[in-house]
Structures are given as C-alpha cells and as structure tokens.
Amino acid sequence: MTANISKDTLMLMLERMWRIRHFELKLTEMYNAGEVGGVHLYIGQEAVAVGACAAMRDSDYIAGNHRSHGHPIAKGANLKKAMAEIFGRIDGYCKGKGGSMHLADFSVGILGESGIVASSVPVATGAALAAKMQKMDFVSAVFFGDGASNQGACHESMNLASVWDLPVIFICENNQYAVTTSYKDTVAVEHISDRAQAYNMPGVLVDGQDAIAMYEAMTQAVERARAGEGPTLIEALTYRFEDHSLGLEKIRKSEYREDSEIDEWRLRDPLDLLTKSIVDSGTATQAECDAISAGAHAEVEEAAVFARNSPFPDESELYKDMFASEMPVV
Amino acid sequence: MSDKMFMQALGMGIAEEMRIDPKVFLMGEDVRASVYGAANGLHDEFGDERILNTPLSENGFFGAAVGAAAVGMRPIVETLTSFMWVGMDQLVSQAAKMRYMFGGQATLPVVYRAVMYYGGGSAAHHSDRSYPVFMNIGGLKVVCPGTPADAKGLMKTAIRDNDPVIMFEDGTLLATRGEVPDDPDFTVPFGVANILREGTDVTVVAIAGAVPHAVAAAEEMAKEGVSVEVLDPRTLVPLDKNAILNSVGKTGRLVVADPAAKVCSAASEIMSIVGEEAFWDLQAPMQKVASLQVHIPFTPSLEKLVYPTKDKIVEAIKKTMG
Numbered sequence: 282m283t284a285n286i287s288k289d290t291l292m293l294m295l296e297r298m299w300r301i302r303h304f305e306l307k308l309t310e311m312y313n314a315g316e317v318g319g320v321h322l323y324i325g326q327e328a329v330a331v332g333a334c335a336a337m338r339d340s341d342y343i344a345g346n347h348r349s350h351g352h353p354i355a356k357g358a359n360l361k362k363a364m365a366e367i368f369g370r371i372d373g374y375c376k377g378k379g380g381s382m383h384l385a386d387f388s389v390g391i392l393g394e395s396g397i398v399a400s401s402v403p404v405a406t407g408a409a410l411a412a413k414m415q416k417m418d419f420v421s422a423v424f425f426g427d428g429a430s431n432q433g434a435c436h437e438s439m440n441l442a443s444v445w446d447l448p449v450i451f452i453c454e455n456n457q458y459a460v461t462t463s464y465k466d467t468v469a470v471e472h473i474s475d476r477a478q479a480y481n482m483p484g485v486l487v488d489g490q491d492a493i494a495m496y497e498a499m500t501q502a503v504e505r506a507r508a509g510e511g512p513t514l515i516e517a518l519t520y521r522f523e524d525h526s527l528g529l530e531k532i533r534k535s536e537y538r539e540d541s542e543i544d545e546w547r548l549r550d551p552l553d554l555l556t557k558s559i560v561d562s563g564t565a566t567q568a569e570c571d572a573i574s575a576g577a578h579a580e581v582e583e584a585a586v587f588a589r590n591s592p593f594p595d596e597s598e599l600y601k602d603m604f605a606s607e608m609p610v611v
Numbered sequence: 612m613s614d615k616m617f618m619q620a621l622g623m624g625i626a627e628e629m630r631i632d633p634k635v636f637l638m639g640e641d642v643r644a645s646v647y648g649a650a651n652g653l654h655d656e657f658g659d660e661r662i663l664n665t666p667l668s669e670n671g672f673f674g675a676a677v678g679a680a681a682v683g684m685r686p687i688v689e690t691l692t693s694f695m696w697v698g699m700d701q702l703v704s705q706a707a708k709m710r711y712m713f714g715g716q717a718t719l720p721v722v723y724r725a726v727m728y729y730g731g732g733s734a735a736h737h738s739d740r741s742y743p744v745f746m747n748i749g750g751l752k753v754v755c756p757g758t759p760a761d762a763k764g765l766m767k768t769a770i771r772d773n774d775p776v777i778m779f780e781d782g783t784l785l786a787t788r789g790e791v792p793d794d795p796d797f798t799v800p801f802g803v804a805n806i807l808r809e810g811t812d813v814t815v816v817a818i819a820g821a822v823p824h825a826v827a828a829a830e831e832m833a834k835e836g837v838s839v840e841v842l843d844p845r846t847l848v849p850l851d852k853n854a855i856l857n858s859v860g861k862t863g864r865l866v867v868a869d870p871a872a873k874v875c876s877a878a879s880e881i882m883s884i885v886g887e888e889a890f891w892d893l894q895a896p897m898q899k900v901a902s903l904q905v906h907i908p909f910t911p912s913l914e915k916l917v918y919p920t921k922d923k924i925v926e927a928i929k930k931t932m933g
C-alpha cells in the first residue's frame with residue numbers, strides 16, 4: 282500500500298496532519314476560553330489537504346476556502362504567523378487584516394482563502410492560465426466544499442479549464458454537509474466527481490480519510506496537469522468531525538446529523554489510518570509516530586504564545602495595502 | 612500627433628503596451644473578432660496566444676484574470692459595464708479585496724475594460740453607467756477617459772499600473788475624434804485632472820460622456836459673457852480633489868455633470884468633498900446634472916430625457932449665476 286511513497290513523504294504527511302489537528306484542538310481550547318471567535322475547524326479532513334499538498338511542489342499554488350486552516354499548514358505555512366493572524370495581530374500572515382478565513386501565505390504558494398464560497402475557484406484557474414501562457418510547469422489546486430460545488434463559479438471554472446487544458450486540480454472536499462444541508466439534497470448526481478464528464482475531464486472519487494489514497498490520486502492529477510493534459514476533478518469523501526463552526530451548535534435550532542453517523546466516521550480518523558499504515562508496513566514505529574505528534578503539539582503551543590504576545594496592528598496600518606501604488610485612499 | 616477616433620486610441624494604447632510587455636494579454640468574449648471595435652487588428656498582430664476568446668462566463672474569466680495577475684501576468688479583460696454584474700463577485704471579493712485582506716501580499720495588475728453603452732435605445736439591461744458603484748467598493752482604480760488622447764494615455768497607464776483598474780469606455784464617445792500623440796512613451800497619469808477650458812466664473816466638472824456637453828455649454832455661455840472652467844477628473848479613483856478645490860476656489864461656483872444616475876453618483880461624491888472642504892468658497896448652491904434616477908427606457912422619447920445634455924448644463928450654470 283505504501284510501496285510508492287518514501288518514508289520521508291509519509292512522515293512529512295503525518296507531521297503536517299498532526300500540526301493541523303493540534304492547531305485546531307488548540308483553537309477549540311482558546312475558543313472555550315473566549316480568546317478567539319467561532320472559526321471553521323478542519324478536524325476530520327486533514328488527509329485531504331495534506332495528501333494533496335504532499336504531491337505538489339513548493340512552486341505550485343493552492344487556494345482554499347472558509348475552512349482553510351488546514352490548507353496552508355499542509356502547504357508548509359508557518360504556524361506562528363497563522364495563529365497570530367487568527368488573533369488579528371501584526372505578525373499574522375496578513376497583518377491581522379484577513380483573519381481565520383484568509384490565512385494566505387504567498388511565499389509558499391498560497392493564493393489565499395475565500396470567505397465567499399467558491400470564489401477562489403476562478404482565481405486558482407487563472408493561476409493555471411498564467412502557467413500555461415508562460416510555458417512554466419507549475420500547477421495550481423483549489424479546495425472547495427460540496428456546497429461550493431453548486432456555485433456557478435465552480436462550473437464556469439471547470440469548463441474554462443477544460444476548454445483551455447489548464448494545469449489546475451479541482452479538489453472537492455465532500456464532507457457531506459454545507460452547514461446543515463446534506464449534499465444529497467442539493468447535488469443532482471450521485472457523486473460530485475460524476476460532473477467531470479460534463480467538462481470532459483477525469484473525475485476521481487477518493488477516500489478522503491486516507492492520506493495515501495489522496496496523495497496517489499493527486500500525484501496522477503498533477504502529472505497530467507504538468508504534462509499539459511489539463512485539469513482533473515477529485516472528489517474526496519470526508520467528514521468534519523465537529524460542527525460547521527465553533528459555537529454553531531448553540532445557535533442552530535435542530536440537529537442535522539445522527540450521532541451514529543458521526544461515530545462511524547470517527548472510527549476512520551485520518552490520523553489513525555495513516556499511523557496504522559506507517560506502523561503496519563514497518564516504515565516507522567509507533568514511538569516515532571508519537572514523537573511526531575508530540576513535536577507538532579509543542580510547535581502549536583509555541584505558536585499560541587507567539588500569537589498572544591504579538592501586538593495588535595497600530596492605527597497607521599488602517600489604510601495600508603488598499604493599493605500597490607502610493608496614493609490617498611480618499 | 613494624428614487624428615484618431617476614441618475607439619482607435621484605446622486600441623493603440625493596448626497594442627503599444629502589448630508590444631513592450633509580453634506579459635500583457637487580452638481576454639474576453641469575441642475579442643478576436645473585435646465586436647466592440649477597440650481590439651481591431653490585435654488578433655492579427657498578437658495571435659491566438661495573447662488574444663483569448665472566452666466562454667460566456669464572466670465570473671469565471673474575471674476571476675481567472677485575478678489569478679493570472681496574482682502570479683505575474685498582466686491581463687486585460689474586455690466586457691460591457693452591463694455584464695459586470697454577472698462577474699461582480701470576482702471584481703469585488705477578489706480583485707478589489709485581495710491585496711488588503713492578505714496584508715499587501717497580492718499584487719494584481721489587471722485591467723477590466725468596461726465598454727459603457729447608453730443612449731442608443733438599448734434599454735435597461737445594456738445601458739449601465741456603473742462607475743460610482745466601484746468608487747464605493749475601494750481597492751479598484753476607476754478611470755473614465757473623456758477625450759481620445761486620454762483614452763490612449765490612460766489605457767497605457769492602466770496596463771502599466773500594479774493595481775486592478777476598471778476603464779470605463781463611454782459608448783457615446785467611441786466615435787468622437789481628436790488629436791492623439793503617436794509617441795509610444797506618451798501616457799496620462801492617474802489622479803491628475805484635465806482642465807479643458809479655463810474660466811473664472813463657474814467650474815463645471817464633467818465626467819466621461821458629459822465632457823463634450825460641458826465644453827459645448829461653456830462655449831455657449833462664453834457668448835453671454837460668462838467664463839466657464841471645464842475640468843475633467845479623468846480618474847475617479849484616485850480623484851484629483853485639489854484641482855477641483857482650486858478651481859472652485861477661483862470661481863466660487865460648481866456644476867457637476869455626470870452620466871451616472873444621480874443618487875450616490877460620482878457627482879454626489881465630488882459635491883460632498885466641495886461641501887466639506889470648500890463651503891466658504893461657494894457663492895451659490897452647487898448644481899448636480901446627473902442622469903435621472905430611473906432605469907433606462909427603450910423608447911427614444913423617454914430615453915432622451917434621462918442624461919446630462921448641453922442644455923441642462925447651461926441651465927445649471929445660469930442657476931449658479933443667479
């Protein structure tokens with residue numbers, strides 16, 4: 282099962298998945314302590330971002346969505362800057378102007394995350410257009426949800442990318458729900474990946490709990506894109522273990538998922554699955570895996586201290602960054 | 612200098628910049644065949660690789676331009692003002708906001724060319740003058756050339772600029788003619804108003820298609836001994852407010868002629884600035900000659916009532932003269 286993947290890659294994936302998990306657990310703790318607001322957690326979906334990004338190069342681009350702490354961390358973003366951004370501090374990636382839904386780090390190829398659902402899909406498509414026009418071999422990938430898959434921006438981008446053979450990978454993270462609405466009530470086909478047929482591109486259905494499966498599917502899609510053969514739609518079947526956002530359960534008036542369903546998915550925790558593959562294949566020991574988790578935990582704790590100690594941006598920041606040119610904003 | 616149509620001047624600006632910078636490309640619906648005119652000859656010169664016909668997907672390709680710009684290309688997107696509504700999310704949520712939201716990490720050198728048809732019996736879906744909407748959003752430069760020379764010079768500046776720019780290409784001006792510099796180094800800077808005619812009694816600030824009407828009104832008033840200064844801001848973001856304030860300081864009277872609908876128009880903003888910063892310079896109430904606050908009717912008998920005209924501007928000037 283792990284035959285084609287180096288130990289380095291497997292351990293890197295495990296490390297990044299633990300970084301995300303501990304990051305999100307820390308945020309939950311901080312939310313309960315009133316330190317941060319009701320962010321969207323990625324717990325349960327870590328294998329999707331990490332498996333995909335492990336198959337990409339540093340020079341490749343990704344774009345994400347509102348549930349996007351995991352995507353930048355998977356691409357190699359710095360935890361301190363990410364945490365500081367969520368705290369609205371000057372040392373955050375965006376100097377506190379973006380916050381939880383906009384953890385962009387352009388230096389590692391992250392073109393940003395969009396709070397408007399599906400709005401970053403055309404942007405990632407455009408980055409791929411730039412690759413093709415400049416005959417450069419970078420690719421771009423965009424992560425979006427099952428809910429987002431119903432937006433016109435998605436359909437327009439997939440058609441455009443296919444017509445122009447652009448090196449972009451559309452990664453639909455089907456976590457089964459858009460807030461409280463099941464995709465079964467909003468998607469007319471059985472699988473979102475079936476829609477790829479209509480755009481004349483490969484549509485691949487992947488077990489999104491399995492980082493290795495994700496890595497393998499993405500490796501193929503990236504190869505295809507780099508070879509100039511165009512886009513791929515990957516549907517990763519996954520599940521968010523927590524509610525849509527922290528605190529939503531206090532606001533919403535009804536349940537939308539059965540406890541038994543949540544329990545069943547929790548049995549397939551992506552971290553357990555990857556650890557098991559690594560240990561069972563003799564790639565590394567359980568102790569080595571535990572050490573990776575402990576290391577990631579320590580990094581997250583350091584990031585939290587860093588974020589708390591970073592100052593808020595000063596008033597002089599308010600009008601900065603509206604334009605690249607020096608000019609009065611009003 | 613050569614005598615050119617406004618539309619040709621726009622095309623000259625694009626072609627010159629495409630010759631200089633291989634990262635510049637043009638995309639839009641039917642641009643290869645140049646159905647709106649300004650792209651004439653570009654496909655012959657630059658070929659399929661740099662002149663891209665897009666599917667009918669404004670949200671898709673407006674956003675693709677943002678992404679291409681974010682990673683180093685310099686896209687020019689052609690569309691009509693009226694179709695911008697369809698791609699509005701990408702213009703507002705991405706083009707306008709990315710740089711600020713990401714703390715200055717994104718640099719987006721993209722030009723949206725919005726051909727602004729109105730006044731020709733096209734009815735409400737094809738007659739939008741929407742630049743004030745984009746002034747309000749922020750993060751976008753808003754350019755409204757009023758003469759052929761400015762059409763070329765501002766287009767070149769827009770393409771060289773590192774921010775997202777919307778060029779509003781006024782349909783009532785596309786066939787107007789004027790002297791246009793041939794020099795490929797000629798550009799018109801953003802944020803510098805053009806005084807088309809100097810005067811001492813009344814300032815008329817005129818935007819886009821209102822410019823020729825304002826000049827005609829000034830000529831008519833001159834015969835009656837009234838000296839009118841006509842000022843075209845040329846860019847609404849950035850706005851050369853000092854030029855406007857200086858002119859009003861000299862004349863003490865202000866008329867603003869704006870083809871946009873009058874509520875929250877560019878004229879509204881200009882008058883608000885003058886009210887806040889130059890109230891004591893004013894010798895008479897300011898006058899707004901903007902389009903009436905209605906959707907554009909198809910029938911000529913009604914449409915002709917809507918927009919600023921020379922006569923409406925003359926009337927407003929007279930009002931300020933008491």
Ligand SMILES: Cc1ncc(C[n+]2csc(CCOP(=O)(O)OP(=O)(O)O)c2C)c(N)n1
Binds near residue numbers: 398459460
């Ligand atoms: C255009 C738009 N409509 C509605 C919302 C509100 N909203 C935020 S997240 C969300 C659900 C998105 O579901 P999905 O794409 O499946 O992503 P998930 O939250 O499941 O990761 C909604 C409706 C939004 N942010 N943007």
Ligand SMILES: [Mg+2]
Binds near residue numbers: 426427455
């Ligand atoms: Mg979902």
